[in-house]
Amino acid sequence: MKRRDFLRAGGLAVVGAAAFPQIIQSQITNIKEDLPKMLNHFGVTETDLRKVMAVALEKGGDYADLYFEHTFNNYMALQDGAVNRAGSNIDYGVGIRVVSGDQTGYAFVENTTLEDMINAARTASRIASGSAKTPPVKIDEKVFKNHYPIVKSWENATIQAKMPYLQKLNDRIFELDKRVTKVNASMNDSTSYILYYNSEGTLCHDYRPMIILSGFCIMQQDGKIENAYSSRAARKDIGFLTDEIVETIAQEAVKNTALLFDAIKPKGGEMPVVMGAGGSGILLHEAIGHAFEADFNRKKTSIFSDKLGKKICDEHINVVDDGIIDYDRGSINFDDEGIASQRTYIVKNGILNSYLHDRISARYYGVAPTGNGRRQSFRYVPIPRMRSTYMENGNYTEEEIIANVKQGVYVDNFTNGQVQIGAGDFTFFVKSGYLIENGKLTQPVKDINMIGNGPKALADITMVGNNLKIDQGAWTCGKDGQGMPVSQGLPSVLVKQLTVGGQ
Amino acid sequence: MISQKHKDLARWAMQYALNKGCSDARVSVYSGTNNSFDYRDTQLEKLEQSSENGMSIQLYVDGRYGSYSTNRLDKAELERFISNGIEATRFLAKDEFRQLPQPERYYKGDGKGLDIYDNNYNQVSVDDKMAIIKANAAEVYGKDERLISVSASYSDGISSSYAITSNGFEGESDTTYFSVSADTSMKGSNDTRPSSYWYDSAIFWDKLEKSGIGKTAYERTVRKLGQEKIESGVFPMIVDNTQITRLLSPVISAINGNSIQQKNSFLIDKLDQQIISDKFTLIDDPHVPGARGSRWFDGEGIATKKRTVIENGVLKMYYVDTYSGLKLEMEPTVQSPSLLTCVHGNKNFDQILATMEKGIWVTGFNGGNSNSTTGDFSFGIEGFLIENGKATKPLNEMNITGNLLELWKNVVEIGNDPKLNSSWRIPAILFDKVNFSGK
Numbered sequence: 001m002k003r004r005d006f007l008r009a010g011g012l013a014v015v016g017a018a019a020f021p022q023i024i025q026s027q028i029t030n031i032k033e034d035l036p037k038m039l040n041h042f043g044v045t046e047t048d049l050r051k052v053m054a055v056a057l058e059k060g061g062d063y064a065d066l067y068f069e070h071t072f073n074n075y076m077a078l079q080d081g082a083v084n085r086a087g088s089n090i091d092y093g094v095g096i097r098v099v100s101g102d103q104t105g106y107a108f109v110e111n112t113t114l115e116d117m118i119n120a121a122r123t124a125s126r127i128a129s130g131s132a133k134t135p136p137v138k139i140d141e142k143v144f145k146n147h148y149p150i151v152k153s154w155e156n157a158t159i160q161a162k163m164p165y166l167q168k169l170n171d172r173i174f175e176l177d178k179r180v181t182k183v184n185a186s187m188n189d190s191t192s193y194i195l196y197y198n199s200e201g202t203l204c205h206d207y208r209p210m211i212i213l214s215g216f217c218i219m220q221q222d223g224k225i226e227n228a229y230s231s232r233a234a235r236k237d238i239g240f241l242t243d244e245i246v247e248t249i250a251q252e253a254v255k256n257t258a259l260l261f262d263a264i265k266p267k268g269g270e271m272p273v274v275m276g277a278g279g280s281g282i283l284l285h286e287a288i289g290h291a292f293e294a295d296f297n298r299k300k301t302s303i304f305s306d307k308l309g310k311k312i313c314d315e316h317i318n319v320v321d322d323g324i325i326d327y328d329r330g331s332i333n334f335d336d337e338g339i340a341s342q343r344t345y346i347v348k349n350g351i352l353n354s355y356l357h358d359r360i361s362a363r364y365y366g367v368a369p370t371g372n373g374r375r376q377s378f379r380y381v382p383i384p385r386m387r388s389t390y391m392e393n394g395n396y397t398e399e400e401i402i403a404n405v406k407q408g409v410y411v412d413n414f415t416n417g418q419v420q421i422g423a424g425d426f427t428f429f430v431k432s433g434y435l436i437e438n439g440k441l442t443q444p445v446k447d448i449n450m451i452g453n454g455p456k457a458l459a460d461i462t463m464v465g466n467n468l469k470i471d472q473g474a475w476t477c478g479k480d481g482q483g484m485p486v487s488q489g490l491p492s493v494l495v496k497q498l499t500v501g502g503q
Numbered sequence: 504m505i506s507q508k509h510k511d512l513a514r515w516a517m518q519y520a521l522n523k524g525c526s527d528a529r530v531s532v533y534s535g536t537n538n539s540f541d542y543r544d545t546q547l548e549k550l551e552q553s554s555e556n557g558m559s560i561q562l563y564v565d566g567r568y569g570s571y572s573t574n575r576l577d578k579a580e581l582e583r584f585i586s587n588g589i590e591a592t593r594f595l596a597k598d599e600f601r602q603l604p605q606p607e608r609y610y611k612g613d614g615k616g617l618d619i620y621d622n623n624y625n626q627v628s629v630d631d632k633m634a635i636i637k638a639n640a641a642e643v644y645g646k647d648e649r650l651i652s653v654s655a656s657y658s659d660g661i662s663s664s665y666a667i668t669s670n671g672f673e674g675e676s677d678t679t680y681f682s683v684s685a686d687t688s689m690k691g692s693n694d695t696r697p698s699s700y701w702y703d704s705a706i707f708w709d710k711l712e713k714s715g716i717g718k719t720a721y722e723r724t725v726r727k728l729g730q731e732k733i734e735s736g737v738f739p740m741i742v743d744n745t746q747i748t749r750l751l752s753p754v755i756s757a758i759n760g761n762s763i764q765q766k767n768s769f770l771i772d773k774l775d776q777q778i779i780s781d782k783f784t785l786i787d788d789p790h791v792p793g794a795r796g797s798r799w800f801d802g803e804g805i806a807t808k809k810r811t812v813i814e815n816g817v818l819k820m821y822y823v824d825t826y827s828g829l830k831l832e833m834e835p836t837v838q839s840p841s842l843l844t845c846v847h848g849n850k851n852f853d854q855i856l857a858t859m860e861k862g863i864w865v866t867g868f869n870g871g872n873s874n875s876t877t878g879d880f881s882f883g884i885e886g887f888l889i890e891n892g893k894a895t896k897p898l899n900e901m902n903i904t905g906n907l908l909e910l911w912k913n914v915v916e917i918g919n920d921p922k923l924n925s926s927w928r929i930p931a932i933l934f935d936k937v938n939f940s941g942k
Contacts, residue, residue, distance in 0.1 A: 079765070080830075082596035082597075082598065083595055083596050084567070084568065084595055084596045084597070084598035084601070085568060085569070085570070085595070085598075086569045086570075086591060086592065086595055087569050087570035087571050087572070087588075088571050088572075088588070088591075089571070089572045089573065090572070090573040090574065090575055090584070091573075091574055092574055092575055093574070102548065103546065103547060103548055103549065104548065104549040104550075105549075105550050105551075106549065106550070106551040106552075107551070107552050107553055108553050109553075110555055110556065110557075110574045123552050126550065127547070127549075127550055158594075159591050159594045159595075160594055163594065163595075181766055182765050182766050182767070184765065218765065218766050218767055218876065220766070224877070225766055225767075225769075225771075225876040225877070226874075226876055226877070227767060227874075227875060227876050265879070265881075265904060268735050268902060268904055268938065268939075268940025269735045269940050269941070269942065270941075270942055299543070299651075299652045299688075300651045300652060300688070300696070301651060301652050301688040301696055301698060302696070303694050303695055303696055304694075305694075305696065306694070307694075379553065379555075381549070381551070415872050416870065416872055417870055418869060418870035418883070420698070420869060421696075421698070422688050422691075422695065422696035422697055422698040423691070423695050423696070423697045423698070423727075423730070423899065424694075424695060425869055425883070425885075425899055425900055426870075427869050427870030427871060427883040427902075428870065429870060429871055429872040429881065446874070446879075447872075447873070447874045447877075447879045447880070447881055448881045448902075448904065449870060449871040449872070449881035449882055449883050449902045449904070450902075451869065451870070451883045451900050451901070451902055452900070453900065455694060499732065499900055499901065499902060499940055499941065499942075500902070500940060501871070501881035501882075501883075501902030501903070501904040501940050502881075502902075502904055502938075502940055503904055503905070503938050
């Protein structure tokens, strides 16, 4: 149960677009709306919010919050040469949380009538058992910097405007290689309206766009079949869809698939591994990122529980969890507890600098929250989650790093990873890479799992490249049953030793 | 249970869609109730309660197909939602293979007889639920100074769904669940804090294991202390009944009709061929009373029946829905597995273990994946070294790597002890010649 899954959205993940119901278009046009419009969107008034809050605190909870969400998701998919499947989903509701010490009561309802919200607040309030507290009278509206402003919303994007990009993606993949036999292309856009109010009087709102475009390619050669996948994701508007991005995905899907026909499984065992820049950030996500999430440390179940302020790796290493990269898949203007997003140094100059906090863990540690309290939707409690996790640049070129390895592997394409928080054992699955022999990349390799131990792997990073790249793929992180959009990055690094699957 | 009001709403929505120009439609409504309580060390940590409803509607318009869902069930909003869905669907490419199933294939019974709903669901008091997690945490809390954290969780719920189609299907399904789990973390060697868990789940409150879960989680954690990796090598491998489905699931994915049609499978054109060991026979048995996975009809409304999936290693069926069937020009079967069982061997787990001279017992997988078109796999594992029939050393940080068909050809022995609270009732299985990567 302490395992954390990390999956790259599959080629057939929900995708696409459809005309939005008018209920949505009627009240909000696009871009960030002012507060009255957002309150109106959810059909609530400031008086309602105060009334619900009073019920949430009627049993003496220390803290409470209301998280309103209205999410529209559109998907569209191409199979067997035609865009022949589309759909959409609407999710609407409010989650009400009451915190008493480190205990949490939670309930949600799928509408925002005062009566239903009060009932949910009453359910959540039962976590506490004291006398009623009075909510603040004054409402304090907080406005945050917008890291994903949009010009033309997905809500106003027509299905006709989006379809041609899927068709182009299909056609380009077929054009690029004669061995291609099947293409699955998909597009998934979503828009979330968020309104947040807590017992400190904070009231804020957000408008969160997301787009994923992906191509999945099957090739056949001499009776053998291989497949690979490429995707791009961002918090952007319809301007995201360009011929360039289609070309990038097509090229990558074809290249990743073609490589597999020549690839072998290496001999397994412990060996040096060079992680190429970009998606290799999965190493940080699994090896240390999860173990730095403060809920595990508060409960002392993380292998890094007693390591704050201690040197854990080479002093040239800096690891960041960043929620404020413009338009990034992992970015948020404020977290799902009303805390401004920020750039958090997890490791600074080789020293464990900060855990990733939500409100509960920050209070436990007596520090300011770091803006990592996130939730999949109004149906879930917020917990500490990563945003965009990456390592800052070092001084080596990738060539220098590879040249340093006599016998090992180079990896740069992954599908999924996982970690056991307490034991520290993490893994990631390598879709493709190369053998390194005498300082040079030689034979391609494929379909191997790699396994290591978090603190040891971090301490084993002996060279860091100068080529940091944040991967723009559609990464989704899973924890406690909640999926969360994240991103990750890494400059090329040398890990002295990992256990490589093989034959 | 789906209320009459929501059933009427589904019928109204279908009629509305047909009136607005759909040639066919399928509408389903669902409702769910969930409660959970998490206890850690000596206090309640979290309580969650919720209930939810939603509708999904599949529209067949002018030879085109779209699928829409919402949890906004107000009629005026649904009218706009459906109208907009129809409008959007009209822009798509035609797809002649998108059709509702032939009506004669639908389930036509009254939905009774599966015994998968606990009528006493609402009689269980919150105090009784709380007492369970408190007791399971107390089974181990403070009993071992190496313990760092003890948590126990209880959850229960009801899931209901109701579906109708414009060519005559009507079906309802309701089920309850109850579950208890426990999780313990301990101080290990160096800085490690190994943890493990145990759980039980049941359709009926009376059948739920209510004690011993905490103790088992603790024992499973203790036995992991001192895990290490050993030299790489080829060994026999026994995978116990808690983990074996991990090795079966990519095989099941490979016999899905959509995977076959999209050439995304390592089992294309293998029907009636020997694909794995003749010791293995897999059966889809959907009508076992009181069992997880039992159902009268699949997601399309197709009546389920007992089917042999693999017989003595020979592949006997693909899971083919209406769409894939039309594309493949193949007789459709059923969309997905219901309740999988296999023909048991004569020995239980302990008896098989006793026959192993030297090998590895896999108790958990740690990541990894497999290639859907070649069957090549590589998984992280943890478990124990087995020497002369006994577990002698806890292992971790190792990988197994190979090909799924090769692996399943090398079945040595099938146990007789499947987990009965799972919809995939597969016992422990012993495989020969598995490649382990370690030191």
